[in-house]
Amino acid sequence: MFYVLASCLAVLGAATCILFPRLSLAGIIFLLFVNAPIFLAIAFDISAVTEVALLGLIVIIIRDLYVERDLPVMLVPVLAVCLLYLNSILVGWFVAPHPDLVISGTAELAKEMLLPVLLVATLRTHDRIMGAFAGIAAATAALSFIAVAQWMSGADLSARFGFDFTRDAQAEGEIGALRYQSLIGESNYFALILVTAIPVLVPFYILFRSPLLRIIAIAVIVSVLISLYLTASRGALIGLAVVIAFAARKQVTLLMLLPVLFVAVGIAAYEYLPAGYVERYEILAQDTVRLFHGASYFQDKSISGRVSEMAVGLIHFVENPWFGVGYNQFESLYQDTARLNGLMARGADRQAHSLYVEILAERGIFGAMVFMLLVTFAVSSAIFGKAALDRDGNISLGWFAAMLPLSFVGYLATSLFLHEAYPRYFWILFALACAMPQSSNTQNNRITGETRNVCE
Numbered sequence: 001m002f003y004v005l006a007s008c009l010a011v012l013g014a015a016t017c018i019l020f021p022r023l024s025l026a027g028i029i030f031l032l033f034v035n036a037p038i039f040l041a042i043a044f045d046i047s048a049v050t051e052v053a054l055l056g057l058i059v060i061i062i063r064d065l066y067v068e069r070d071l072p073v074m075l076v077p078v079l080a081v082c083l084l085y086l087n088s089i090l091v092g093w094f095v096a097p098h099p100d101l102v103i104s105g106t107a108e109l110a111k112e113m114l115l116p117v118l119l120v121a122t123l124r125t126h127d128r129i130m131g132a133f134a135g136i137a138a139a140t141a142a143l144s145f146i147a148v149a150q151w152m153s154g155a156d157l158s159a160r161f162g163f164d165f166t167r168d169a170q171a172e173g174e175i176g177a178l179r180y181q182s183l184i185g186e187s188n189y190f191a192l193i194l195v196t197a198i199p200v201l202v203p204f205y206i207l208f209r210s211p212l213l214r215i216i217a218i219a220v221i222v223s224v225l226i227s228l229y230l231t232a233s234r235g236a237l238i239g240l241a242v243v244i245a246f247a248a249r250k251q252v253t254l255l256m257l258l259p260v261l262f263v264a265v266g267i268a269a270y271e272y273l274p275a276g277y278v279e280r281y282e283i284l285a286q287d288t289v290r291l292f293h294g295a296s297y298f299q300d301k302s303i304s305g306r307v308s309e310m311a312v313g314l315i316h317f318v319e320n321p322w323f324g325v326g327y328n329q330f331e332s333l334y335q336d337t338a339r340l341n342g343l344m345a346r347g348a349d350r351q352a353h354s355l356y357v358e359i360l361a362e363r364g365i366f367g368a369m370v371f372m373l374l375v376t377f378a379v380s381s382a383i384f385g386k387a388a389l390d391r392d393g394n395i396s397l398g399w400f401a402a403m404l405p406l407s408f409v410g411y412l413a414t415s416l417f418l419h420e421a422y423p424r425y426f427w428i429l430f431a432l433a434c435a436m437p438q439s440s441n442t443q444n445n446r447i448t449g450e451t452r453n454v455c456e
Contacts, residue, residue, distance in 0.1 A: 005099060022131040025147060028053045029135030032115070032424060034142055039183045043161040050111075056356065057118035069176055069202075072124040074438045075117070076379070082113050088370035089327045092363060096326025099170070105328030113422050118430035120438075124143040126397050129439050133400050137204055140197040141220045143190070144227040147180040161381065177195075180230035189422045191236030192414040195223050196425060199243065199406035203399035215358050225265045239414030246409050306353045306417070308344035312337045313357035324364035329423060355415035358423065374414070378433040379405050385436025392440050401436045404429065 017024040031037075037049040065071075086106065093102045123129050142339060150157055150165060167179045167187055179187035201224070202269040205217035228236055244259060312334055316325045323331060331349040352358035352414035359368050407429055420426075 004338035013056060017056050018063045020217070021060045021063065021122065022125075022128050022164075024056055026131040026135035026138075027130050028056055029132045029428065030139045030142075031140035032428065033136055035183045037183065039161075039163055040164045040186060043446040054114060054118060055307040057122055057196060061118065061120045064122070068124075072121055072435075072438045074096075074434050076131070077377075078120045078434045079117055081374060082117060085370055085374050086110060086113065087355075088367050089363065091366065092301055092326035092329070093322055094341060095320065095323050097331050098329060099326070101328040101332065102326050109327075109423070115424065116427040116431035116434070119428070120435050123431065123435035124438055126394065126439050128431065129400070129435055133200060136197060136200055136428070138222070140194065140201065140224060143182040143184065144194065144220070147182040147227040147230050148223050151180060151226075179232045180227065182227070184422070186421070188233045188235065191228055191231040191233030192239070192411065192418060192422070193425055194228055194231075195236050195239040195243065195410040195414050196407050196429065198240070199247075199398065199403040199410065203396070203403055205357050206399060207396050208339050210391055213365040221267060225261060229265070235417035236414050238416070239410050243406055243410040246406055305344055305350070308338055309334065309350050309353045310357045311343055311350040312341070313354065313361035315341060316361035317357075320364060322364045323366055324360065325361045327362050328368075330358060330361055351419040351421070353419055354417060355412075355420055358419045374430070375408060378430045379408055382436050383435075385439065388440035389438055394440065397436075397439060400432075404433045406435070 005036075031049060032053060037053075040046040040049055086109070089106050090102070090108065093099050096102045123132060140354070146157075146165075149155075157163075163183075164185050165181055165183075167181055181187045181190050184190040184193060196220070201221055203216065205214055205221070208214045208217055228240065313330065315337060316330070319325075330352050334350045352361055356368075359371055363371075382401050382404040386398055389398040389401055411426060411429065
């Protein structure tokens with residue numbers, strides 16, 4: 001019975017991908033963006049969600065090959081850049097103390113990087129890319145609404161689903177309060193995702209003409225800002241500030257008004273914030289002063305730990321500047337290196353807690369340059385796509401192309417204090433940015449009206 005049901009669902013899913021590729025892409029992006037593969041596996045023991053999503057993308061690609069008889073113009077450049085990135089990581093195998101960790105880590109990363117390649121192969125029209133952005137907006141709204149609803153109701157969702165919707169920082173010996181994580185499972189990364197998604201939400205408000213839809217868009221943005229407060233992520237506030245600073249240069253009015261909206265939301269929600277929330281930021285200010293005065297003791301355990309973790313990463317970089325210690329090595333080397341240099345070993349293997357320190361420590365200057373090339377390629381693709389869309393008079397998608405560089409700014413700024421633990425969100429951004437040039441009328445948007453009506 002189970003196999004019959006699974007077969008029927010598989011046929012139904014394949015038919016949906018063939019007949020409604022735009023809707024299917026929006027659904028796939030939504031599932032991946034809300035962290036459904038992890039949440040469903042933990043809460044309901046439903047596994048292989050990522051694999052099913054990838055298979056859905058492959059079905060759409062096969063359908064397009066049958067209809068279009070060609071490949072999207074950006075697929076080959078994206079594939080080349082991704083292979084270069086993977087090879088830059090595999091170089092670490094020659095220098096790593098634990099080569100097996102390099103191989104296993106690269107295999108996991110290759111699986112993640114399959115996603116942007118397949119997405120670029122499917123995001124070949126205006127409608128599909130708009131559908132992908134709609135999936136991100138819906139997912140961001142769902143994540144933030146879950147956090148806000150839990151905060152307002154006080155419901156213990158963690159006990160009900162067996163998934164960590166919240167994290168008690170004080171119970172773990174840190175300064176702080178109850179921190180909300182929604183379906184992501186880690187409050188700092190939940191905050192990073194929100195900061196990354198905010199620029200993508202702005203065009204919906206700008207493009208909506210209905211007052212009701214504009215009210216909904218503002219409600220989603222307010223919900224995201226409240227969720228940022230609920231994560232109690234200090235690094236995310238820095239990331240948001242950097243996004244707003246870059247938005248000021250681009251003169252994006254709504255993003256420039258975010259500080260006012262953010263402060264207003266904070267004042268309105270102040271007395272309802274979890275206990276210890278304000279203390280967390282007061283201690284941060286005091287510990288920052290201590291850090292600049294060369295102190296070795298900090299009140300917040302998390303700050304002390306991160307200083308040690310980043311110091312260990314810089315030690316690895318100084319000792320191995322060109323190629324680092326090898327991909328996926330930092331965690332296994334942390335305790336020994338910390339003890340040898342009089343730093344906090346923390347009694348457990350730890351990550352670098354900074355994307356840049358992690359890259360320099362594990363991949364060296366060579367790996368850092370390839371990563372910069374990867375980001376430059378994506379941002380340049382978005383900018384080039386924006387110029388092509390402007391020439392075509394495609395204002396709606398042009399707005400999203402203009403906001404993508406700001407999403408990268410938010411991701412990269414917040415990652416100053418976070419290592420690469422949730423890479424999928426970066427690769428989704430990467431795919432959308434790289435797909436922009438092929439969405440213009442002068443590039444690869446050649447589905448005829450008759451085919452569009454039948455297949456879309």
